[in-house]
Amino acid sequence: MITAFKLLFADINGRLMAVSAISAITTLGIVHSINIALQSAYHDTHSLYQSGLVFSVAFIAYFTTQLFFQRRTLTLTENTIMRVRLAILDAVRSAKLANVEKLGPQTILSAIAYDANVMSQLNRFVVVSVGQLFTVVAALLYLCVVLPVGALIASVLFVLAALAYKYRLSAIEQAMADGRQAEDGFFGAMHSLLTGIKENKQNQQRSDALFDDISEQAHKVRDNKVWADTRFINNQMILMATMYLVVAVVVFIVPFYGVLSPEQRMSFVIIILFLVSPFHSSMELFRVLAQLRVSKATLDNLYEQTQQAKEPVAEINTALNFTVKTLSFEQAHFQYDSEGAFNIGPINFSVNAKEIIFISGGNGSGKTTLLKMLTGLYAPTQGNIRLDGKVLEQAQYAHGYRQLFATVFADSMVFKPFYGAKNTDKAVLLHWLNQAKLADKVHWTEQGFSTTELSTGQLKRLALVQALMEDRPFLVLDEFAANLDPEFKHTFYHLWLPQLKAAGKTVFVITHDEPYFSVCDKHYLMREGQLHPYLSSGQSLINAM
Numbered sequence: 001m002i003t004a005f006k007l008l009f010a011d012i013n014g015r016l017m018a019v020s021a022i023s024a025i026t027t028l029g030i031v032h033s034i035n036i037a038l039q040s041a042y043h044d045t046h047s048l049y050q051s052g053l054v055f056s057v058a059f060i061a062y063f064t065t066q067l068f069f070q071r072r073t074l075t076l077t078e079n080t081i082m083r084v085r086l087a088i089l090d091a092v093r094s095a096k097l098a099n100v101e102k103l104g105p106q107t108i109l110s111a112i113a114y115d116a117n118v119m120s121q122l123n124r125f126v127v128v129s130v131g132q133l134f135t136v137v138a139a140l141l142y143l144c145v146v147l148p149v150g151a152l153i154a155s156v157l158f159v160l161a162a163l164a165y166k167y168r169l170s171a172i173e174q175a176m177a178d179g180r181q182a183e184d185g186f187f188g189a190m191h192s193l194l195t196g197i198k199e200n201k202q203n204q205q206r207s208d209a210l211f212d213d214i215s216e217q218a219h220k221v222r223d224n225k226v227w228a229d230t231r232f233i234n235n236q237m238i239l240m241a242t243m244y245l246v247v248a249v250v251v252f253i254v255p256f257y258g259v260l261s262p263e264q265r266m267s268f269v270i271i272i273l274f275l276v277s278p279f280h281s282s283m284e285l286f287r288v289l290a291q292l293r294v295s296k297a298t299l300d301n302l303y304e305q306t307q308q309a310k311e312p313v314a315e316i317n318t319a320l321n322f323t324v325k326t327l328s329f330e331q332a333h334f335q336y337d338s339e340g341a342f343n344i345g346p347i348n349f350s351v352n353a354k355e356i357i358f359i360s361g362g363n364g365s366g367k368t369t370l371l372k373m374l375t376g377l378y379a380p381t382q383g384n385i386r387l388d389g390k391v392l393e394q395a396q397y398a399h400g401y402r403q404l405f406a407t408v409f410a411d412s413m414v415f416k417p418f419y420g421a422k423n424t425d426k427a428v429l430l431h432w433l434n435q436a437k438l439a440d441k442v443h444w445t446e447q448g449f450s451t452t453e454l455s456t457g458q459l460k461r462l463a464l465v466q467a468l469m470e471d472r473p474f475l476v477l478d479e480f481a482a483n484l485d486p487e488f489k490h491t492f493y494h495l496w497l498p499q500l501k502a503a504g505k506t507v508f509v510i511t512h513d514e515p516y517f518s519v520c521d522k523h524y525l526m527r528e529g530q531l532h533p534y535l536s537s538g539q540s541l542i543n544a545m
């Protein structure tokens with residue numbers, strides 16, 4: 001799977017590399033003209049003019065190509081971070097819900113926040129380092145012409161430096177991978193701190209212990225990175241020191257032996273000093289590539305997992321008929337994806353349009369799991385769902401069947417902007433806000449709801465308004481009434497549900513509100529993953545659990 005890699009290099013094209021090579025060659029013009037000018041005889045105006053001209057042309061060419069190159073790599077960096085982020089999030093939203101739930105938010109957050117950033121920075125480094133590599137090669141060729149023995153010495157230095165970098169590379173990469181793994185731990189613990197901020201503030205011991213965990217992961221990240229980078233810095237220092245020592249030998253010792261002329265020594269020193277920075281940058285490539293491999297592996301792994309879990313979507317328009325008459329489950333099962341995990345089924349039931357269906361049952365009996373299967377968020381692992389007698393196909397879930405449902409789950413999200421519903425009818429919205437007794441708190445605006453900063457019960461009511469605005473034939477409410485005050489609870493069961501039924505909706509409600517059980521048309525009881533008819537005569541919920 002090379003998708004992240006492809007994304008990374010999508011913009012590094014031949015033109016950019018060509019500009020990089022031209023830029024490298026122009027630096028030679030600068031070095032050459034300086035070299036000639038410095039060695040010109042006193043008052044040799046012709047030579048000075050000529051080298052001055054070469055210098056001017058090379059100077060303009062160098063800065064023009066550098067300007068293009070730097071700007072392009074800047075765009076490249078931002079393009080990479082944007083593309084990697086969008087590709088991962090798009091893959092996540094297209095993956096099956098159960099797989100996304102299994103991945104957990106911290107894995108996705110750390111990839112988006114850390115790896116996408118590393119990739120984009122490295123991307124820039126790679127381009128710059130490759131440019132510097134061109135410069136090194138060009139300068140060595142120049143040195144070859146001016147002083148072959150100097151070119152040989154510099155080449156040997158370069159090869160030795162490269163070998164030093166390769167030495168212990170696998171140990172360094174392992175440390176980087178450990179650091180990256182600690183990064184996941186850090187994001188996981190950070191997620192717990194932020195989502196449980198109330199609970200942490202309320203219990204100092206828990207807060208301290210959790211912070212210790214965060215701190216331990218942060219230390220692991222730092223220690224591994226420092227260890228790995230120190231190895232690279234050591235190599236850099238040895239390389240730099242060797243280059244300066246070679247210069248010192250040529251400047252201070254070689255003259256005693258008279259093997260090189262002053263001009264040759266000057267050429268050698270100028271070129272070696274000129275090479276220090278490109279040498280340094282091109283050696284960075286090893287560090288960059290080691291980091292790149294670690295982040296690429298993480299991103300590819302995440303991308304592959306989400307791609308493998310991609311929901312099948314039919315090419316043809318599977319938008320199903322909104323006037324469904326019957327919905328039935330036939331020997332349907334669902335099992336979470338791990339050994340010994342909870343499973344429900346076989347589930348068999350049939351409901352007609354415009355019915356109100358209640359589902360009751362104890363905690364953990366599988367009610368929410370059933371609703372997720374009912375709404376197509378989880379496809380049955382065995383058995384079928386039939387609409388008007390026709391078996392649903394896998395590819396019909398995502399863009400077809402699921403779109404028949406509007407839902408309010410226990411942890412439902414209310415979106416402040418009207419995403420995907422730009423033409424929201426203001427009058428209809430006001431009607432439902434009034435019915436939900438929210439009209440004085442929440443207003444219609446061009447952008448969406450004026451606020452979502454509400455109490456738990458108010459937010460539940462707003463979630464119902466949001467679901468009703470979607471105007472789907474099936475409405476699914478998971479313990480909707482649990483947070484409602486007695487007055488609104490009464491309104492919900494005795495006014496809203498009959499109104500919704502009259503408006504043609506089929507409504508599924510998970511409820512434990514015994515006083516209102518008579519309101520429904522069908523009532524089921526969930527127990528240990530099995531769905532039974534609820535026997536109203538004397539069957540209390542407590543007995544059923």
Ligand SMILES: Nc1ncnc2c1ncn2[C@@H]1O[C@H](COP(=O)(O)OP(=O)(O)OP(=O)(O)O)[C@@H](O)[C@H]1O
Binds near residue numbers: 362
């Ligand atoms: N994402 C998940 N992965 C694995 N197992 C899960 C997952 N979500 C729920 N379960 C398991 O499925 C079982 C049923 O959970 P479910 O949420 O469907 O119960 P419920 O009847 O809605 O309970 P409650 O009344 O407490 O909301 C539980 O034992 C739970 O551990």
